[in-house]
Amino acid sequence: MTQDYTISELENIANKLRLHVVEMTYAANSGHPGGSLSAADMIAALYFKFMKHDPKDPSWDGRDRFVLSKGHVAPILYAALAESGYFPVEDLLSLRKIGSKLQGHPVRGKVPGVEMSTGSLGQGLSMACGIALAGKMDGKDYKTICMLGDGELQEGQNWEAAMFARQAGLTNLIAIVDRNRLQITGDTEGAVGLEPLPEKWKAFGWNVIIIDGHNMRQILEALDKAAAAKARPTVIIMKTVKGKGVSFMENNAGFHGKACNAEEQAKAVEELKAVIQ
């Protein structure tokens, strides 16, 4: 199932997902809104335009597979799954509560549409390599898409996976790096620097596409270009703003793993509702 939304409709969906993120994490009084908001536009593009999937049949064999390696931004994934029809939108407010399927980090088998269990950083790209490799072995034409955090790239296993993907010719694999430049301790370059990041991926044998991760046209073009890759796996490095869409969360590492208080929540909801059609 792919849907024929226009760019402005997709932008609007992204903002609806953002509102869910803010409401879910506020209800949970915990969670990771910052990196959820930076990823929102790409997630909207994936689930409402680019990926072939069927919310009524989550294990449909022909579906594209999505692995959220930065598992802490589960709220944005859950919001997209609910809005696309995998489970009722009302369930979103059970995030992080005891007995809920919506665990703090995604769990395979618990939530329809979640392909792999993640949350410990640095593992998703390896898992995505396995899924993509199975597709190649079986002659299936699905795509495997893996979203990574930028700070997460400090984990060495990513680079093991990057080397393997090139070696195995996984042209059906698309990595997406949410380059919001902030990790818990602050600027990624002040922690353990990642730059020159595009050159690193190129040196590992990948196609590299650099985009503005909040420009829907660029997002869609990059995904189409990545899907057409013939010789190498492709990474889309999307430059984003952590906390995008809520003024006081933007570029604020303090909202990496913290929900709004009541006052902040009212303001966040007001700001997001103002831009939702």
Added chain:
Amino acid sequence: MTEKLAQRNYYGKALAELAKEDPKVVVMDADLAGSTKTSDFQKVCPERFVEVGIAESNMIGIAAGLAASGKTVFASTFGVFATGRCWEQIRLAVAYPKLNVKIVATHCGISVGEDGASHQALEDIAIMRTLPNMTVVAPADAYEAFAATKALAKYDGPAYMRMGRADFPTILEPDMEFEIGKAKVLREGTDVTIVGCGQMVSSCLLAAEELEAAGISAEVINMSTIKPLDTETLIASVSKTGCCVTAEEHSIIGGLGSAVAEALCDSICAPLERVGTKDTFGESGKPADLMVKYGLTADDIVLAAKKSVSRK
């Protein structure tokens, strides 16, 4: 006891048969295929063999992705690297979502020999056993390694199997059946229960003969599945004999000895003596010399059995 055979050779043979029998089977290795004998599979089925290079953590993640896509995955390397190097990857990517990945390690135990402590897995049973959803198997000889490999291929879920490097005495039948979670009484006795796994089972049988000469009747159990532990067979035996000894080529902390202690303390009060390495790393040396130095011989089992009997 007939000849000595390497378990890994029979693992390789079983994989080569599985290549023909089961199209879902995929075999992975991390640059050690010649040693783990996954190369036997690679020779007959290169299209379903995955070389990941020297990158065990990545191997586990890829294995999980393959399993999530319907494959039955066997991922192999040496025991230290197969478990310790990527324990947390196994925890999150394999055990938690209960994926169909078999982590099969060779070169476990102190009988690895000359390579020394860096390569002698003496903690692997402990760290794998603690993972929810994980099955842990340690076959006694090459024939059981073959049968266990076939049984694991039919079992849908995460499992760890440990094997040694050296040639071990064969004590079971070449065409034996292996049932996951089922221990076998290899010798009946009335005075002490000796529970072993891996190559120590053959030493348990030798010890039982020595004990018989000393007037002690020993029952020997091959506990080749350490998790889930066959508590029924264990408790039935210890209820009869009144005391117990465990023997493993592994630390006495967390392995078979601990599993048996846990089972006993849940249901029966009986003395238990544990033969295994005593909270220590190994070292380089000839396998046989190391087995003596670290207290892993039939004589050590005899002493432990006598002590256990005396504590009744």
